[in-house]
Amino acid sequence: MNRERFLNFYKELIAISSSSSEKPEEDVSNEEVIDLLISWLAPLGFSADKIPVPGTRGKFNLIAKLGTGSGGTAFSGHTDTVPANPKLWTSPPFQTEIRNGRLYGLGTIDMKGFFAFVTETLYSMDLGKIQHPVWVLATADEETTMNGAIHMSEILRKAPEKPDLIIIGEPTSMVPVVMHKGQLVQVIRCSGIGGHASNPGKGLSAIRILHKCMSALYNLEDKLKNMYTERLFEVPYPTINIGEIRGGDAPNKIADFAELVFEARLMPGASSDIIRSLSKEALSPIMAEFPNRITLEDAYPPTEAFGGGIPENIRTLFSEISGKTPIAVNYATEATYFQKVATTVVMGPGSINMAHQPDEYLELSEAEPALQVLRKLLEKTVF
Numbered sequence: 150m151n152r153e154r155f156l157n158f159y160k161e162l163i164a165i166s167s168s169s170s171e172k173p174e175e176d177v178s179n180e181e182v183i184d185l186l187i188s189w190l191a192p193l194g195f196s197a198d199k200i201p202v203p204g205t206r207g208k209f210n211l212i213a214k215l216g217t218g219s220g221g222t223a224f225s226g227h228t229d230t231v232p233a234n235p236k237l238w239t240s241p242p243f244q245t246e247i248r249n250g251r252l253y254g255l256g257t258i259d260m261k262g263f264f265a266f267v268t269e270t271l272y273s274m275d276l277g278k279i280q281h282p283v284w285v286l287a288t289a290d291e292e293t294t295m296n297g298a299i300h301m302s303e304i305l306r307k308a309p310e311k312p313d314l315i316i317i318g319e320p321t322s323m324v325p326v327v328m329h330k331g332q333l334v335q336v337i338r339c340s341g342i343g344g345h346a347s348n349p350g351k352g353l354s355a356i357r358i359l360h361k362c363m364s365a366l367y368n369l370e371d372k373l374k375n376m377y378t379e380r381l382f383e384v385p386y387p388t389i390n391i392g393e394i395r396g397g398d399a400p401n402k403i404a405d406f407a408e409l410v411f412e413a414r415l416m417p418g419a420s421s422d423i424i425r426s427l428s429k430e431a432l433s434p435i436m437a438e439f440p441n442r443i444t445l446e447d448a449y450p451p452t453e454a455f456g457g458g459i460p461e462n463i464r465t466l467f468s469e470i471s472g473k474t475p476i477a478v479n480y481a482t483e484a485t486y487f488q489k490v491a492t493t494v495v496m497g498p499g500s501i502n503m504a505h506q507p508d509e510y511l512e513l514s515e516a517e518p519a520l521q522v523l524r525k526l527l528e529k530t531v532f
């Protein structure tokens with residue numbers, strides 16, 4: 150690696166604030182990061198499409214490509230970071246600083262820094278003889294809505310030319326991640342008939358109805374353990390958690406309203422559609438017993454699980470180049486969306502334990518080995 154050049158890529162990336170947040174005052178456009186990437190990639194011959202992302206406050210995606218035709222390998226990352234509180238940092242978050250062999254700065258591993266790795270890889274190779282295209286994909290708003298990845302995957306899915314392998318450089322300590330769970334959140338609302346608690350028979354307790362629904366959900370949870378198994382996960386089956394419950398308003402009144410919110414952790418093979426129909430089926434006898442008194446609906450759109458369809462030769466390729474066995478993780482990434490475009494693997498430098506932390510850093514001793522893995526990946530896939 151050209152250490153000075155690599156550290157300079159890092160310095161310029163980290164210097165630009167691109168934090169995303171639900172709060173408008175902390176939501177910063179990522180446009181400068183996209184422009185910086187274009188300024189590095191264009192001299193190498195990359196074409197660059199800077200695309201406004203709908204539903205965001207002035208955010209952009211980038212689809213950059215070197216070579217012609219379809220297929221090839223894409224490096225993908227998000228350009229936003231979480232907001233930082235400078236008071237919690239030893240050195241300013243928007244300034245790279247090396248202390249004890251560690252490179253500090255906001256986004257060093259989650260994950261603007263990945264673009265320094267990608268750019269250094271591309272600058273250190275002779276790309277004149279590639280047989281398949283090399284792509285660089287950069288998204289917006291991963292830390293909030295994932296709107297960048299959602300929009301980009303829709304565009305690429307319909308595009309006549311797209312990569313056939315996507316590597317997302319989230320910090321996995323360069324261990325290939327081939328699977329993570331998804332999430333479906335649903336709300337059950339029960340309506341009863343209010344009345345005085347002294348004579349329960351004169352009303353209908355919504356809490357009593359909800360209690361039956363809870364039992365049905367816990368039965369479903371047991372059933373799921375036997376229906377689906379994926380040994381790569383620490384918890385090898387889809388889970389259900391009833392995490393919120395509300396209802397009634399006084400001990401001397403029959404509750405006329407009660408509700409609960411639960412989540413199901415989805416797995417490859419156990420999609421939101423499947424779990425949704427199972428939860429409906431579990432509640433249907435209670436719905437029949439209490440007509441028009443129970444509703445079941447999604448709290449917000451689900452995120453599907455990632456993985457499941459990765460071909461064996463790709464798993465083997467990633468084990469070989471990284472020297473590490475592919476794993477499943479318990480955090481979500483944009484792979485949920487990119488897997489609809491092409492075979493996707495999550496693998497990047499840095500430890501996930503440093504993500505979203507003050508004094509985020511990259512262990513500099515990891516840099517050269519990680520660059521070699523990225524170089525090998527290109528050698529094996531596009532030449």
Ligand SMILES: [Zn+2]
Nearest residue numbers: 227259260319
């Ligand atoms: Zn990230």
